[in-house]
Amino acid sequence: MQAVRMSMGAAVLAMAFAANAAEVEVLHWWTSGGEAKAAGELKKMLEAKGYKWKDFAVAGGAGENAMTALKARVVSGNPPAAAQIKGPAIQEWGAEGVLASIDDVAKKDGWDKVLPPAVSSVMKYKGQYVAAPVNVHRVNWLWVNPLLLKKANVKAPTTWEEFFKVADALKKAGIQPVAYGGQPWQDATVFETVALGVGGADFYKKAFVQLDQPTLKGPTMVKVLETYKRIKPYTDKASAGREWNLVTSMVINGTAAMQFMGDWAKGEFLAAGKVPGKDFLCVAAPGTASAYTFNIDSFVMFKLPNKNAVKGQKNLAETLMSPQFQELFNLNKGSIPARMGMDMSKFDECGKKSAEDFKADAAKGTLLPSFAHGMAMSSATQGAMYDVISQFWNDDAASAQKTAEKLATAAKVR
């Protein structure tokens, strides 16, 4: 079946590419403001090298629609040159036998030297590069409105003990302490941040990367769950189902003081004309200053039968990893370059801090994949975890002990 599919696809593609030889088709879901601008830069760079960029943009934030479209294209044997896929999903696609190796490009440009192993291992399938990373998002941030903290006469918290004290003080001053979005992925985002803060990097790695059963069921996990649930009284009732950007706008407008979210939230602050360090603060979430949960966007290369198209694809990979593109793209997107050792002078305060921490944590081995953002486990396992965490958050009677056991069961879903 695989062979039939591929050869059918080969025939279709051969016909398609005979007409315009050097065309690079890229599937992505960068359709919102800053993202679309970033994609436009990539297009310009490729066209300067003499390739024709063919946009295959599918709207929809988390890329669900794009993935459905991609599956249809791959099954029909007509994949695009590259598609925006990240994390362990790269391995899942690799297992389907449809990805192309770009190891020669990676060797030539020395990717192994500029990427920390925690990142490059995600980009490889069976030891060969099949994907190029374009950015690094840090997930374990706490976004703070400093004016509200001043009103309550408190400072941004650095530990969980402090966090609850600050939250109490804010509540007393009549300010809603935490802005929260009750969607499963946001529940998981806050949960993993709490887990990292309470349990530390080793616990995080054991629980969510190695899916170690005793750790998932153990007393530390119970404590993590209890701490996570303690946040709930500091959120408002209407938070269920709220979109993350609406949550951020609550911090911007001063209706709530803090939000746990990755650094894509920075884009919202900047778009509202706020200045980092003055109108808003980016601090590492309580207890997580010495670790870094990452969410990396990458482009995965698909097997193409046409030689010219393959050339275009390799050129695309080269361009994606070039320092110029990484800088331009990330200035627009709010994240930091995946390449290390780049000049960060054009980036803002949060970006600089993120890049410094990224380097330090890469050296210490505390770069951790964010499981809430599809970097640590298969989508099936991740989904099962989401279910358990959301249910725990929403059910006020749920027991932390039983939920820890449910997490362990969820980790067995493969």
Place this chain on the structure above:
Amino acid sequence: MSAISRPAHYGFAEHWLPRLVLAPSFLLVLVFLYGFIAWNGALSFTASRLLPNYEWVGLAQYEALFASERWWVAVHNLFIFGVLFIGGAMVVGIVLAILLDQKVRAEGTLRTIYLYPLALSFIVTGTAWGWMLNPGLGLEKLMHDWGYAGFSFDWLVNPDRSIYTIVIAGIWQSSGFVMALFLAGLRGIDDSIIKAAQIDGAGLPRIYWRIVLPAMRPVFFSTLMILTHIAIKSFDLVMALTGGGPGFSSDLPATFMYQMAFTRGQMGLGAASAMMMLLTVSAIVVPYLYSELRRSRHV
């Protein structure tokens, strides 16, 4: 000679033309409906993950499905939603139809007003009701702003109640449609029967209960059929109103299937849940069709 051949030629056309005309659509239905149902059935016995593959695993996907807590929440919700939505839309629709049938003034306008929700998609309905029921934006905030500080209506964000908000929006959407069907049925009833009953001294409620409604059996059943399949395939309303949440408390089998097959890379499990939905629909439709077809043959 031509007089003889012409009827023969005509007979050939009469024999083959309908088949020829129907063949393409028959073929399309055969492939794209039954063919894909069969393919889905086959997938539900495989280990398909991200993409379809054909590694046979027997009933493992069904076992996983029945072991899944979330699936049973979805089934339980479907039961609540089905019963309340179908019952509610029926009752509201029939009552509206009967009231409108009293030769009221401006009936046309009223009918349009009641029927209008049907012109909106479930997505619009879900989004609008999502705003109205949101405690931070809608009804609850309005009442608080008006000074009723103790007022609380937070079903949308309460995991034990969220499914009922879907029922409310569903009834709002569909009862106008039920009304239209029943109104057409009511208009089809012979006036003289009602007049005769009135002469015999029966009151209006009695006339409706004993004479009119029983005469509307076919309308009743076709409405039931339509509402049932709306309930079972209901997807867009849930996605727009609650997104299946809080958590997965308002999940229905249709949203479960989509999540598993397309976002979680568990295509086999999704296929198995789709088969369960198909079986549920056929458990209702097949006996109905059977009884209807038998009736028409005998009558």
